[in-house]
Amino acid sequence: MINAWWIIGGVLFVLLNTAAGLIWLERRMLALWQDRYGPNRAGPFGLFIVLADTLKLFFKEDWIPPFADKVVFVFAPAVVVASVLMSFVIVPFAPGIVVADLNIGILFFLAMSSLGVYSIVLGGWASNNKYALLGAMRGASQMISYEVFMGLALMGVVVLSGSFNLQQIVESQRTVWFVIPQLLGFLIFMVAGVAETHRLPFDIPEAESELVAGFHSEYSGMKFGMFFIGEYLGVTLISAMVVTLYFGGWLGPSFLPPVVWFAIKTFAFISLFILLRASMPRPRYDQLMEYGWKVLFPLSLLNLLVTAAIKLWLVTK
Amino acid sequence: MDIAFIVAALIAVAATVRVITCYNIMHALLYLVVSLLAVAVVLYTYGAPFMAVLEIIIYAGAIMVLIIFFVMMLNLGLETAEHEKAWLRPRIWLVPGIFCVVLLGELLYLILQNKQPAAGIQVVPPKQVGMALFGPYLIAVELTGILLMAGIVGAYHLGRQHKKTLHRFLENNLDT
Numbered sequence: 126m127i128n129a130w131w132i133i134g135g136v137l138f139v140l141l142n143t144a145a146g147l148i149w150l151e152r153r154m155l156a157l158w159q160d161r162y163g164p165n166r167a168g169p170f171g172l173f174i175v176l177a178d179t180l181k182l183f184f185k186e187d188w189i190p191p192f193a194d195k196v197v198f199v200f201a202p203a204v205v206v207a208s209v210l211m212s213f214v215i216v217p218f219a220p221g222i223v224v225a226d227l228n229i230g231i232l233f234f235l236a237m238s239s240l241g242v243y244s245i246v247l248g249g250w251a252s253n254n255k256y257a258l259l260g261a262m263r264g265a266s267q268m269i270s271y272e273v274f275m276g277l278a279l280m281g282v283v284v285l286s287g288s289f290n291l292q293q294i295v296e297s298q299r300t301v302w303f304v305i306p307q308l309l310g311f312l313i314f315m316v317a318g319v320a321e322t323h324r325l326p327f328d329i330p331e332a333e334s335e336l337v338a339g340f341h342s343e344y345s346g347m348k349f350g351m352f353f354i355g356e357y358l359g360v361t362l363i364s365a366m367v368v369t370l371y372f373g374g375w376l377g378p379s380f381l382p383p384v385v386w387f388a389i390k391t392f393a394f395i396s397l398f399i400l401l402r403a404s405m406p407r408p409r410y411d412q413l414m415e416y417g418w419k420v421l422f423p424l425s426l427l428n429l430l431v432t433a434a435i436k437l438w439l440v441t442k
Numbered sequence: 443m444d445i446a447f448i449v450a451a452l453i454a455v456a457a458t459v460r461v462i463t464c465y466n467i468m469h470a471l472l473y474l475v476v477s478l479l480a481v482a483v484v485l486y487t488y489g490a491p492f493m494a495v496l497e498i499i500i501y502a503g504a505i506m507v508l509i510i511f512f513v514m515m516l517n518l519g520l521e522t523a524e525h526e527k528a529w530l531r532p533r534i535w536l537v538p539g540i541f542c543v544v545l546l547g548e549l550l551y552l553i554l555q556n557k558q559p560a561a562g563i564q565v566v567p568p569k570q571v572g573m574a575l576f577g578p579y580l581i582a583v584e585l586t587g588i589l590l591m592a593g594i595v596g597a598y599h600l601g602r603q604h605k606k607t608l609h610r611f612l613e614n615n616l617d618t
Contacts, residue, residue: 197468228567232495239503243475246507250468250514258514265511269504276499289568 132224136213144357145175151357151399158403179350187346190252197251202341202348205244205355209362212237216365217292219375219383230291231283234366235276238321242268244355245323245330249340260339263410264330267320270417275317277425281310281432282370295374304371309428311371313421318363320413322356325402329410364394447487454480465523465530471510478502489565 149164149172156163167173189195215230217223227233242265249261283289285306286297294303304311320327331339341352368374368390375383377390408416457477464470478501486494575583 194466194468197472227491229491229495232492232499232568236495236498236503239499239507242503242507243510246510246514247472250510261514262511265507265514269507272503 129224132222136218136224137210140210140213140358140361141354143361144354145179147357147360147395148178148353149175150395151402154396154399155403158400182347182350182353185346187348190254190343192253193343194251194253197247198343199348201244201248201251202344202351202355203244204247205241206351206358208237208241208244209355209358212362213365215291216362216369217295217374218387220292222384223292226290226292229289231279231289231294231370235272235279238275239268239272241321241355241359242272244352245340248344248352249330252340252343254343256337257340257342260330260332260336260342264323264340267323267327267329267410267413270414271317271320271421274313274417274421274425275321277422277429278310278313278317279370280429281307284429284432284436291369291374295369295376298373298376302371302373302376307371307428307432309424310432311367313425313428314370315367316421318367319398319401320417322359322363322398324356324360324398326405326407327413328407329413332407360395360398361391364391364398367394447484450480450483450487453477454484463530465526467513467522467526468510471506471513475502475506478506487563489563492566492568492571 152174153163153165153171155161164171164174167177189198212234214224215227215233217226245264245268246261249257249259249264252258282294282303285303286294288294288297323330328339330336331341333339336342341349344352365387368387372390374390375387377383377386381389454477457473457480460473461470461477464473478497482494482497482502485491485497
């Protein structure tokens with residue numbers, strides 16, 4: 126067993142670097158898919174854009190509007206980063222490499238992602254700006270609704286593996302990855318995950334063509350940077366959760382160590398997130414809500430019902 | 443575990459006091475969220491991790507977000523804080539304060555009276571909670587479900603759209 130402090134330090138180091146690296150990765154990938162060059166000047170492959178971007182964020186004027194609620198305004202960006210980083214506590218990166226092996230793993234993830242809503246709501250409210258407020262209202266309703274389907278979709282996995290513990294969920298995928306018996310659950314979780322991180326097809330809270338920049342219109346400097354990093358961390362988190370729950374986590378042929386398998390799979394899903402951004406148009410706000418409650422909600426309930434029935438039939442047979 | 447409990451309990455109490463004494467409603471609600479989170483930690487230290495997480499998911503993560511959502515739409519600004527300040531004069535606190543002190547004294551008396559060591563804390567896994575809910579307490583679960591169903595039907599009835607029109611200008615024309 127590795128010392129817990131080493132794991133915590135390692136996870137933080139890797140995650141924060143991944144989130145920063147995604148700035149570069151996203152721009153390069155978007156450029157590739159849209160037939161452009163993207164950032165390619167500073168350093169090898171334009172990698173130093175990360176450095177330039179971070180320096181720029183640090184040296185920008187850190188302005189708090191005089192009409193804003195100062196305490197809440199400063200506090201809001203921290204919530205998103207903190208809640209996402211807390212969620213990583215329960216992600217098993219490899220056998221034994223997990224910060225806290227909680228029995229209530231999945232529920233802890235759901236709890237932390239439900240706290241993440243506060244950053245949008247409070248950021249939008251404290252800005253005291255009508256665009257920010259509209260963005261915050263959209264964000265709150267979007268994230269609360271999609272959390273419901275996310276939780277329900279996850280329950281299929283819980284029924285199959287009989288545990289909330291993520292290590293056990295990974296272990297019970299040794300015969301077959303849950304993406305095959307839980308294809309519907311995986312799709313719903315993926316859609317809900319995109320909505321939960323408010324990434325592009327569902328970036329309605331910050332829709333820049335209608336709401337300036339939505340809930341973070343008034344933010345600048347490193348406070349905006351926190352929202353930015355929080356979003357990339359969220360993408361990484363959802364990718365890691367998809368891999369853990371549906372794609373066998375660290376499991377894979379033994380010629381590579383488990384951590385590497387986990388990283389490769391997570392990277393594949395991060396790329397999928399970026400591809401989604403490059404290719405999908407943004408739906409209207411009411412379309413998003415309607416799609417959620419009228420399509421995804423019944424489907425996720427049906428998925429749970431059928432999964433539970435089949436499991437019951439298999440157990441009693 | 444003991445220190446964690448004491449710290450969480452103190453935070454819960456202090457945050458709850460601030461909920462009542464805060465003039466700005468948004469800040470009061472945020473203190474309420476903090477209080478709920480602290481209560482979740484208390485539940486966790488007392489061997490109920492499932493309850494703790496549900497407390498965060500349902501109360502802090504859903505219900506409080508909805509309340510904040512509505513308060514946000516009401517656009518209560520500095521004026522309301524001034525109103526509150528005018529309403530909550532020191533004299534107002536007197537009677538509730540006395541009640542609270544009496545209750546606190548009673549609680550302390552009861553705690554100090556039977557000074558048995560606390561029973562061994564047993565961690566209750568989620569499975570056990572589920573088996574209890576769908577075993578001996580099945581009727582209560584079903585009744586709660588029916589109650590919630592009534593609530594949903596009522597909300598649907600209230601939020602139902604009366605007339606489907608293409609545009610608000612057409613709506614006026616249809617009436618005439």
